[in-house]
Amino acid sequence: MENSTRTSHLISSFPEVIFKIMEFLPISDLESAALVYSTWEKEALRHLLARNPVDVHLHNVNDSMDLLPLRKLSPKRINLIVCVPEENAEILLSKIELFTAMNFNTVTRLGIEIPIARHVASRLVKIYESFKNLKSLEFHPILSDCKALFSSALNWADLLPANLEVPQKLTTLTINMSKLYPDEQAGRWANVVSLNTRFLTVFSHVKKLKLVDKQIYAHSSDLEPTSEEHVPTT
Numbered sequence: 001m002e003n004s005t006r007t008s009h010l011i012s013s014f015p016e017v018i019f020k021i022m023e024f025l026p027i028s029d030l031e032s033a034a035l036v037y038s039t040w041e042k043e044a045l046r047h048l049l050a051r052n053p054v055d056v057h058l059h060n061v062n063d064s065m066d067l068l069p070l071r072k073l074s075p076k077r078i079n080l081i082v083c084v085p086e087e088n089a090e091i092l093l094s095k096i097e098l099f100t101a102m103n104f105n106t107v108t109r110l111g112i113e114i115p116i117a118r119h120v121a122s123r124l125v126k127i128y129e130s131f132k133n134l135k136s137l138e139f140h141p142i143l144s145d146c147k148a149l150f151s152s153a154l155n156w157a158d159l160l161p162a163n164l165e166v167p168q169k170l171t172t173l174t175i176n177m178s179k180l181y182p183d184e185q186a187g188r189w190a191n192v193v194s195l196n197t198r199f200l201t202v203f204s205h206v207k208k209l210k211l212v213d214k215q216i217y218a219h220s221s222d223l224e225p226t227s228e229e230h231v232p233t234t
């Protein structure tokens with residue numbers, strides 16, 4: 001009996017064995033298993049990070065130390081949320097540089113929620129280009145002042161330049177339109193169409209494209225919108 005208990009404890013101490021067993025556990029059980037002890041916590045967290053996106057609010061990032069713990073966890077899915085007023089354009093640039101410098105090479109699925117404005121768009125190109133292993137991208141543009149934006153002959157080149165270095169592994173693109181519709185006074189639907197056309201031009205190599213009209217991220221493998229838990233935010 002004692003030998004059996006000892007053997008069972010020894011097997012449960014091997015990370016690779018624990019990780020394999022946890023593949024079959026639902027999220028609620030993974031959260032419970034993480035409380036057993038450090039080895040179980042580490043392996044459970046690997047599964048949680050693979051199944052759920054991590055929300056990164058860029059306005060909370062002040063230096064590289066804010067992002068280093070997340071990078072060490074090797075996340076596979078990140079939602080980057082940008083919400084910076086006009087007067088903080090230079091601060092935004094520095095935060096984006098901090099974020100891209102971390103080289104999240106393990107990330108394969110990325111969601112970006114940003115306000116559509118020239119000072120923001122011209123800087124976010126760095127984000128697209130920094131995820132070399134990206135396979136799925138969900139773009140969630142927010143239109144706060146459509147009159148100002150649509151008053152010029154904008155062709156969205158700031159947001160999606162022709163020379164954009166698109167990650168070659170990217171095969172899935174989702175555009176969430178829920179916060180992009182112009183108001184009744186603007187009446188400039190042609191600009192919304194032109195934005196989608198620009199996406200198709202720049203990301204012409206993607207195999208899957210979906211337009212979403214819901215305030216929810218599409219995370220499933222077939223791009224059907226799903227409701228799921230998020231890992232605690234940064």
